[in-house]
Amino acid sequence: MSGQWKIPPRFVAAALDSHSVIGLTFSALIYLVCLTGTLSVLVDELKLLEQPPPGAAVASAKLDAGALNAAVTATMAHEPSATAIYALAPTTPSQRLTLTAYGPDGENAFIADQHGSVVPQHTPFTDFVTDLHMTLTAPAPWGSLIVGITGAALLALIISGVLAHPRIFRDAFRLRLDGSQRLREAEIHNRLSVWGLPFHIAVTLSGALFGLANLTVLTVAGLGFHGDTERVLTPIVGPPVAADSRPAFLPNLGALVSRAQAAVPNSRLGYVGVERPGTRGARITVEVGTSERLPRGDAFYFDAQGRQIGRGRFMTGPAGLQVYSGAAQVHFGFFGGLPLRLIYVLLGSALTYVTASGFTIWLERQSERGRTRPRLRSAWRAWTRGVPAALAVAALASWAAVPVSWTFWSLVVAAQGAAFWRGSLRRAPAI
Amino acid sequence: MSFVGPTLAIASATLGVFLLRQAWARRGGGRSLTLAGWCVLLAGAWLWHLAGMAWDKAIAVATLGPSLIAYLVLIQQAEWRDGRANVTRTRLPSAPEPVSQDTFVRGVNRVVLAGPVALAAALGLTALIALRAPWVEADRLVTAGLVLPIAWSAAAIWATMDARLVRVAVVLIATTLICAGGALL
Numbered sequence: 338m339s340g341q342w343k344i345p346p347r348f349v350a351a352a353l354d355s356h357s358v359i360g361l362t363f364s365a366l367i368y369l370v371c372l373t374g375t376l377s378v379l380v381d382e383l384k385l386l387e388q389p390p391p392g393a394a395v396a397s398a399k400l401d402a403g404a405l406n407a408a409v410t411a412t413m414a415h416e417p418s419a420t421a422i423y424a425l426a427p428t429t430p431s432q433r434l435t436l437t438a439y440g441p442d443g444e445n446a447f448i449a450d451q452h453g454s455v456v457p458q459h460t461p462f463t464d465f466v467t468d469l470h471m472t473l474t475a476p477a478p479w480g481s482l483i484v485g486i487t488g489a490a491l492l493a494l495i496i497s498g499v500l501a502h503p504r505i506f507r508d509a510f511r512l513r514l515d516g517s518q519r520l521r522e523a524e525i526h527n528r529l530s531v532w533g534l535p536f537h538i539a540v541t542l543s544g545a546l547f548g549l550a551n552l553t554v555l556t557v558a559g560l561g562f563h564g565d566t567e568r569v570l571t572p573i574v575g576p577p578v579a580a581d582s583r584p585a586f587l588p589n590l591g592a593l594v595s596r597a598q599a600a601v602p603n604s605r606l607g608y609v610g611v612e613r614p615g616t617r618g619a620r621i622t623v624e625v626g627t628s629e630r631l632p633r634g635d636a637f638y639f640d641a642q643g644r645q646i647g648r649g650r651f652m653t654g655p656a657g658l659q660v661y662s663g664a665a666q667v668h669f670g671f672f673g674g675l676p677l678r679l680i681y682v683l684l685g686s687a688l689t690y691v692t693a694s695g696f697t698i699w700l701e702r703q704s705e706r707g708r709t710r711p712r713l714r715s716a717w718r719a720w721t722r723g724v725p726a727a728l729a730v731a732a733l734a735s736w737a738a739v740p741v742s743w744t745f746w747s748l749v750v751a752a753q754g755a756a757f758w759r760g761s762l763r764r765a766p767a768i
Numbered sequence: 769m770s771f772v773g774p775t776l777a778i779a780s781a782t783l784g785v786f787l788l789r790q791a792w793a794r795r796g797g798g799r800s801l802t803l804a805g806w807c808v809l810l811a812g813a814w815l816w817h818l819a820g821m822a823w824d825k826a827i828a829v830a831t832l833g834p835s836l837i838a839y840l841v842l843i844q845q846a847e848w849r850d851g852r853a854n855v856t857r858t859r860l861p862s863a864p865e866p867v868s869q870d871t872f873v874r875g876v877n878r879v880v881l882a883g884p885v886a887l888a889a890a891l892g893l894t895a896l897i898a899l900r901a902p903w904v905e906a907d908r909l910v911t912a913g914l915v916l917p918i919a920w921s922a923a924a925i926w927a928t929m930d931a932r933l934v935r936v937a938v939v940l941i942a943t944t945l946i947c948a949g950g951a952l953l
Binding site: 348351352354355358359485488489490492493496497500506507508509510512513514515528529532533534535536539541542545546549550552553556557560561569571572573629630631632654655656657658659660661663666667672673677680683684687 | 788789792793820821822824825828829831832834835836838839841842843845846847848878882891894895898899903904905906907908909910911912913914916917918920921922924925928929930931948951952
């Protein structure tokens with residue numbers, strides 16, 4: 338042992354301090370983001386549960402010729418003021434051709450069958466869960482920024498957690514659940530953390546990359562491109578097409594997909610995006626990829642006449658583009674089918690538990706030092722139990738056509754109110 | 769894809785976890801066993817690659833297996849002995865006492881350093897990489913995007929660990945100015 342390098346105890350104590358401070362500040366948000374992220378992994382299955390066939394289009398992997406044009410045209414009829422329409426192709430048996438129209442009145446989604454007929458997508462609970470995960474249901478750009486900051490905080494917790502526990506790897510196979518609550522929680526917290534480390538780092542870093550993307554782009558645009566954010570994003574979003582509002586028919590989207598697939602052997606369609614649909618200034622993006630690769634695929638850009646104007650080599654080009662596309666796959670677990678996503682659910686649940694137990698360990702430590710903090714303890718319990726319970730009730734409420742968001746936030750606020758009251762009651766005898 | 773490749777890859781992950789368990793159970797650390805364990809875990813990615821996945825996907829899939837297998841091992845060998853009398857504080861030492869005894873003002877300063885000041889330094893570094901690194905534009909931009917959360921996290925950890933707040937402030941502000949200046953040049 339004498340020759341072994343040892344981390345100074347003071348450094349370990351300082352790292353634990355850092356871990357505690359960052360954890361206490363962000364635990365509630367991290368818990369919410371991790372829990373909803375874990376649920377969001379099953380987004381396709383949740384949508385099928387909420388809007389099952391035959392009420393909605395049947396999940397299908399094979400589209401008829403002309404189905405894409407029919408589906409986009411039908412969506413334009415529903416949303417005539419749409420500025421962009423994205424048709425996400427089904428790539429698993431649980432997915433359906435889904436079209437999302439973006440316009441002045443926000444975002445509206447439709448589900449298409451293999452012939453291209455569309456029905457409005459009505460999945461309020463799934464939409465709420467994914468929205469809560471990505472934006473906390475806060476207005477843009479603040480929601481995603483807060484989620485990005487939460488991701489950076491979680492990354493800091495992961496790093497400081499490793500620094501604060503010098504024996505974390507050596508004790509990786511010990512799990513002693515016979516002690517006090519703090520020791521039990523600490524054992525589970527540390528073991529779930531150390532063995533989930535690769536997954537925790539991957540989803541946290543990729544999530545923070547997307548959450549803080551606006552901040553990155555604004556900074557780079559401000560310092561290098563006179564505030565031109567579109568210029569900064571050109572390597573990622575591809576070449577622009579000048580706006581021209583004169584009406585124009587859509588080109589044959591199926592033919593564009595075939596051309597893209599011809600350039601990438603054994604590829605399948607990822608999505609088709611139509612910006613400024615129905616105008617001569619339209620830009621069409623076709624993304625095709627192969628199941629062997631981690632990145633989703635290469636993007637092919639066409640103008641309204643169907644002329645190719647560029648190719649985004651997310652699968653075959655610079656490492657940066659491949660990492661960017663791969664990061665999205667890694668974050669959502671969409672690269673290996675349902676078995677892989679079930680593993681994501683398990684590891685995501687572990688991360689959620691680690692977040693909850695971290696705060697509990699701190700409370701127990703405080704309690705051992707004579708500071709019971711009943712209100713905080715009560716509030717934390719109400720948060721860790723109340724949020725999942727509120728989500729479950731909100732899922733039932735969506736069935737009964739009660740507004741999901743209202744139900745969820747009302748229950749969460751009520752749980753916190755009750756916790757405050759209960760915490761005050763517990764405190765009373767001591768006073 | 770045949771079942772042979774994935775089966776071998778899963779077996780490799782299991783063997784890797786087993787070897788690490790044996791190594792870490794030894795008092796001296798079992799360096800050769802530890803090395804063998806990590807090598808076998810890495811071989812899992814190679815086996816997924818042989819099973820038909822490209823390297824990027826093979827590595828992503830291979831990192832998940834050991835986590836799951838280790839969780840199963842932990843469940844199987846968890847010590848559930850009843851009775852709090854068995855608890856020995858020496859076995860799992862109580863957490864160290866906090867080192868920082870910050871006053872309110874010092875606490876606020878620390879929060880400002882770990883938050884906005886650390887963020888400014890990370891953004892400066894991000895801009896420097898995005899605008900001045902000698903790579904193609906897409907590589908610069910994506911690297912910068914990845915560096916932002918890592919740099920901010922590292923700076924925030926340092927700001928909440930270091931007892932000398934002036935040193936933290938000087939280094940972070942200097943980093944911001946130098947990086948932003950470099951990006952603007």
